[in-house]
Amino acid sequence: MSDKGLLEQLNRTTETLSHSLTNLIRYASISTEKDDEEHGAQELPESTSKTSTGGLMMVSGQTAQLIRGIQDLMVMTRNIREKWVLTQIPDEKADSQQELEMAKCADLLEEWSKAVLGKI
């Protein structure tokens, strides 16, 4: 995924997160409920079944959305890490491979032959 795509996804996810959190909080508040009653169905509380099912559904729905949002964010971090590791792993101590000393190696090889053949 491109950087732009990731950014867009980030925006989208945070938006849904804040949205569902706001919804939850609004639902949890009692004072707004009073406001509603003043100019709505006055003194008439909603029916029990409506509040129970509606509330449960709404709360669980919003909670699920919250969780999904967080999970999405985590998947995103994972994606970013994968992007990183597959593209730019930090360079480790320059080139650690030392230069071969040709002459010395040649001597060593010569020595090998002698040693193996039991001339030493």
Add this chain to the structure above:
Amino acid sequence: MTNNPPDQSSQAANHETKRIPLAIDPNFMKTTSSALPTDQSDDNDKSQNGTHQNATTGQSLVNNPYEMFGSMPLDQLIPVILQSRGIGSKFADLSERVLSEEIANDAEDMEHVKNLDEDVEMDSSDFPANADQEALKPQQIEGPLAREEEDQMTQEQFQQLKNSTVQSLNLSVNEASLALEFVSLLLSSVRPSAANASMSPFLKNAVPTASLNAEKIPYEKATESEIVDKKLTTRGWKLRSLEESRVLLKDTHKTLEASLRKEQNYWSKVSANTSKKDVIFKMKDQETGEKSLGLKYGYEDSGSSYKQERGIAILRYNANKDALEAVPAEKQQFESMNRGPFEKFMRVRIFTKIQEEDDYILSGETALDDLLLAADNSGAEQNIRRQISKLQFLIFEKELMYHLKKESETLISYGVTLENENKITVEFPTEKIEFEMMNLTDEVILNHQQDAPKTNDRKAALILVMLRMLLVVMYKKQIRKKLLMVAHSKAVHPFDNEALLLRPIMGKFRHENYLNLLQKVIKTYVLDVVANSVVTEIPSDYRKQNIPVRRETYDKHITKLDDEITLFDKILQLPRIDLKVELPGSGKIEFGLESSNYCNATTSVKLVDASNATIFDTRFSNFKELEDFLHFIVSEYVTEGKQE
């Protein structure tokens, strides 16, 4: 709304119309009102003259003579006009002038009507009727125009007003009839007859009577306690759902935090332990099904052509040890296929032949590589780099064995035997070298650690190291081949594409043996026979010839690669040695011992006499023949010549 049928009395009808100065075209009324089916049907019941349905409905709204007459065909209209003008009048007498006079009279008449009320009616029976007949048309055409001017109203505004009025009327009629229907239906359950009378036939057909009922229910205002109760329940539910949400969030938080920590550890370890040199890619862990990272530890990118194993490990995080683990992707599959343990290493053993006995004694053995030792003493097992190195080591060993086996297939005639798939034995006159793949088990490791040092340990180790180095040289050649285009890679060396592991090493030993043999032969047949003869080794310029011309156009990496490969020419070159035997007074004999495939041996013999003329120059691949030949030339040319 008047419902007088015009047939009852044209007079009366005329009078009615006279009282309503029409400002609007009743035709609009007609069309709009006809849209109401209930009205229509109602009127239909009552009106007797039904020549034209539209006409009757129009009449039901307003008594509209023009509409009635206007829609009449001319042959009906003219008699009506004549009739209304009175008996004896002729249609031909009607002229514009007469009519305008009549209109003028009519205007006066109107005033009369206002003043004298109904009296004017008595005056004449035909005139007023006549007048209103004629007055209708002018009023319709000119009247509105006149008013328009008076009211300063434009035609469009007027039209708009008219339309809206018509619409409102239409709507109200519609609503009223609907209301009537509703009430009728409601009533039909208690008073069917009354309801039936006012119900439209459409409704009667569509809805059964007495199907609508109404009842008055008294509204009971909820008591305080009830309201409080309900509120309590509502809040209780609210609390409960919020509590559930809380628990859910908390649980998820816990699991997510755990996985986040794991992830964090994993990645920090990956970043700490991997470098640019590692080949890392996304991969799915077949065992756990998780997304993971794969690490390539095989040497494919380094020039290896080993395809038996892919050499891929999965970087897995072990939460218990808080460490990364490199698990070979194929390990499980490999072991499940009963192909023996996954981890194997090569061991080289040297056996020395016991003199006068047909038996061997173990005289040298390679030690275990440090990597293979269980590193529990230092805790280095935790280190992922060490694990990777170990994996690399193991796959390298397996590849080495793979190539060795392939190579030894061609060397059977030179004392190489493939004892089983994990063991190769090479026999020499005095010793035997065993190359064996050992399973990496604790027992093996333990045995090795307890072994006492032996005389040939160093030799065995050197041989193994050289084997590995030669495999690396093979890799390098492969890379060089890839780097240089196909056009450039005309085989510099005949063995460029072949495995060259065992042969160079074997060649060294065999060459040494041949050399000893040759020297023995020379000693017996030349040195011992010819007095004062000396054997000297001619320093060979063979190596110099073989060094390829440095091509400056190459990339520096290729040059480096070239250098590294030529370094091993000394090992890889075909063995060759030149000996010279100086024969005092009668020239010299030159011997050349070389091999065309590392393992065989050919000896060239060149006899040069004192005058520097070559007498013999031949080759032998058999030492017996060489002996005979030497015996011959020495006795024939050297000793004979001396005796002479």
